Amino acid sequence: KAGVTQTPRYLIKTRGQQVTLSCSPISGHRSVSWYQQTPGQGLQFLFEYFSETQRNKGNFPGRFSGRQFSNSRSEMNVSTLELGDSALYLCASSGNWDTQYFGPGTRLTVL
Amino acid sequence: GIQVEQSPPDLILQEGANSTLRCNFSDSVNNLQWFHQNPWGQLINLFYIPSGTKQNGRLSATTVATERYSLLYISSSQTTDSGVYFCAALSGGYNKLIFGAGTRLAVHP
Numbered sequence: 058k059a060g061v062t063q064t065p066r067y068l069i070k071t072r073g074q075q076v077t078l079s080c081s082p083i084s085g086h087r088s089v090s091w092y093q094q095t096p097g098q099g100l101q102f103l104f105e106y107f108s109e110t111q112r113n114k115g116n117f118p119g120r121f122s123g124r125q126f127s128n129s130r131s132e133m134n135v136s137t138l139e140l141g142d143s144a145l146y147l148c149a150s151s152g153n154w155d156t157q158y159f160g161p162g163t164r165l166t167v168l
Numbered sequence: 169g170i171q172v173e174q175s176p177p178d179l180i181l182q183e184g185a186n187s188t189l190r191c192n193f194s195d196s197v198n199n200l201q202w203f204h205q206n207p208w209g210q211l212i213n214l215f216y217i218p219s220g221t222k223q224n225g226r227l228s229a230t231t232v233a234t235e236r237y238s239l240l241y242i243s244s245s246q247t248t249d250s251g252v253y254f255c256a257a258l259s260g261g262y263n264k265l266i267f268g269a270g271t272r273l274a275v276h277p
Contacts, residue, residue: 100267113262159211
């Protein structure tokens, strides 16, 4: 089976812009979770989608949003980018409530 | 919510040495995973181990759920073992993993 894929791998944006990141889960997995990793805050949960529904959300401002499509692919969007949004964004897929498999990540730099 | 603490934060080893990484969690868990983050940032699954003991080559892990800790053992370490090791726990429903701060391991030849 192919692993979790994320696009793009690298992204450079300027403050105030918006960005959309994409995640394709492992075939057959219906749960997709998103995490942000920064040197200061570590790995933090953003949100989780299951069958196109957001089931859980972390403690992030409303500028961070996401969605899941009927084929389980997911996108996350960050609007009005701030310098502090520079981070590695990781998505994970899971078949059920056990092992989560992570993609390679999208490294976002906000200038 | 659940809190996850890892120790030590940093570890330096000579190639061939053994090491033990610890993960403490503050509440009962129904999912405990260990990951190795490679230099490019990807989290590589090592173990899914909410309880019991598992082994995979030179690596093994033990989770004592009743005492709320998990241990990752690395034997005969190699330079390729270098990187950051994370444990992450899930408590309650849905797939919200809570990560520890990680243990940064450096193995020197």
